Amino acid sequence: MLTVEIKELIVYLRNIVSEEKPDDGFLEKYGDDPDFIELDNAARELRNNCKKHFEMIFDLFPDPTIITTMDEGKLLTYNQAFLKLIKTRGKTIFDESVNISDLYFELDKREQLVAELKRTGISENMEIMVKDVNDEMFVGLVSAQAINIEGTPHILSVIRDITEIKRLEAEIKQLSIKDKLTQVFNRPKLDAFLQCELERSERTRAPFSIVLVDVDSLRQINDTYGNPVGDKVLVAIADILKQNIRVTDVVGRWSGEEFLIILPDTDKKGAVTLAEKIRTIVENTNFETVLKLTSSFGVSTYRQDLLPATLISRAHVARSRAKEKGKNRVEWQ
Numbered sequence: 001m002l003t004v005e006i007k008e009l010i011v012y013l014r015n016i017v018s019e020e021k022p023d024d025g026f027l028e029k030y031g032d033d034p035d036f037i038e039l040d041n042a043a044r045e046l047r048n049n050c051k052k053h054f055e056m057i058f059d060l061f062p063d064p065t066i067i068t069t070m071d072e073g074k075l076l077t078y079n080q081a082f083l084k085l086i087k088t089r090g091k092t093i094f095d096e097s098v099n100i101s102d103l104y105f106e107l108d109k110r111e112q113l114v115a116e117l118k119r120t121g122i123s124e125n126m127e128i129m130v131k132d133v134n135d136e137m138f139v140g141l142v143s144a145q146a147i148n149i150e151g152t153p154h155i156l157s158v159i160r161d162i163t164e165i166k167r168l169e170a171e172i173k174q175l176s177i178k179d180k181l182t183q184v185f186n187r188p189k190l191d192a193f194l195q196c197e198l199e200r201s202e203r204t205r206a207p208f209s210i211v212l213v214d215v216d217s218l219r220q221i222n223d224t225y226g227n228p229v230g231d232k233v234l235v236a237i238a239d240i241l242k243q244n245i246r247v248t249d250v251v252g253r254w255s256g257e258e259f260l261i262i263l264p265d266t267d268k269k270g271a272v273t274l275a276e277k278i279r280t281i282v283e284n285t286n287f288e289t290v291l292k293l294t295s296s297f298g299v300s301t302y303r304q305d306l307l308p309a310t311l312i313s314r315a316h317v318a319r320s321r322a323k324e325k326g327k328n329r330v331e332w333q
Helices: 003-017 023-031 034-060 080-088 108-121 163-176 187-203 217-227 227-243 268-283 309-324
Strands: 065-069 075-079 122-131 135-151 152-161 208-213 252-253 258-264 294-302 330-332
Touching: 065 080, 080 152, 080 208, 108 122, 108 135, 108 152, 108 208, 122 330, 135 163, 152 309, 187 208, 187 252, 187 258, 187 309, 208 227, 208 309, 227 252, 227 258, 227 268, 258 268, 258 309, 268 330, 309 330
Parallel strands: 294 330
Antiparallel strands: 065 075, 065 152, 122 135, 135 152, 208 258, 208 294, 252 258
C-alpha cells in the first residue's frame, strides 16, 4: 500500500504537470528536503520540456489551430497555419486582445460548441459561419477539444476554411438540377416535379396544367447563324419564361428547343391565357442577331392521368397541331 507521503507527493506532481497551484502546506512540509527538491526540479523540467514540445507541435500542425479561454473566448495563441489562413484571406493578424466570440457570426453555434465541450470534452466537425476582423464571412469547419491550462478551462480549436468546398458543393448541386446553358431546371428535375404534382392532384383533385414551348425554326437559325447564336436565343427564351411565371410555377428545358412550364393549381383557361401571353411577348421581342422569331405552344391539363407521360403526350400532340397550323400558335389537347 502507498504511504501517506507518497500519495501526497503524487498529488503534488500531478498539480505541477497540469500547472495547477500546489498545496502550500505540502511545500512547507517537504520544501527543505534535498530529495524532494531534486524530484521537484526534475518534474518541473519534464513539464517545461513537454510544454516546449507541445508548442513546437502546435505551431507546426498543418491545420489552422487556436487556443481560447472556455467561457470568455479570449484568444490565447494561434499557430502558423492559422496565421497563413488569415494572410491568405488578406486579413490583419489577431492579437491577444481579440475575443473569438466576436468572430462567430452564428453565436448560438459557438454556444452549442461550448456546451458540448463542457458535457463531453470534444466537439467534431461543426459548420459555423465565421466573420473575420474585417467583417467578411467564411464557412468554418470547427473541431474542438477542452483542455486545462494552469487550472483554467480552455478550448483547442481547429478551424478550417471550407468556403470554397461549400461553393463547389452548391455548384455541383445546381449542375445536377439545372440546364447548364439556360439555367432553368433540367429534364430529370422536371420529371420529378411532374410526378410530384401528379400525385398531389390525384390526392387533392386540384387542377394542374403544363405548357410545352417549342422555339420555331431553331434548326434554321443554327444553320444560318451558327450554334452560338442559337444558344443565345434559347437563353433569351428561358429568361422570358422565368420572368412571366408565378413563384409557384416551374420552368425547365425539356429537350433541344423545347421548354416545359408546370402550373400547379391551374386549369385549362389559366394555362392557355399564360401561353398566349408568352407567345405575344416572344413575337414582339427583338432578339440579338436574328431579331424576330416565334414559338409554338402545346397545353395539357390533368385528367386523372396515372403517368406524367400521358400528360406530356397530349401536350406534344397540341404542340404538333400548332406547328401544322402555321406555328406561332397556342393549342390545347
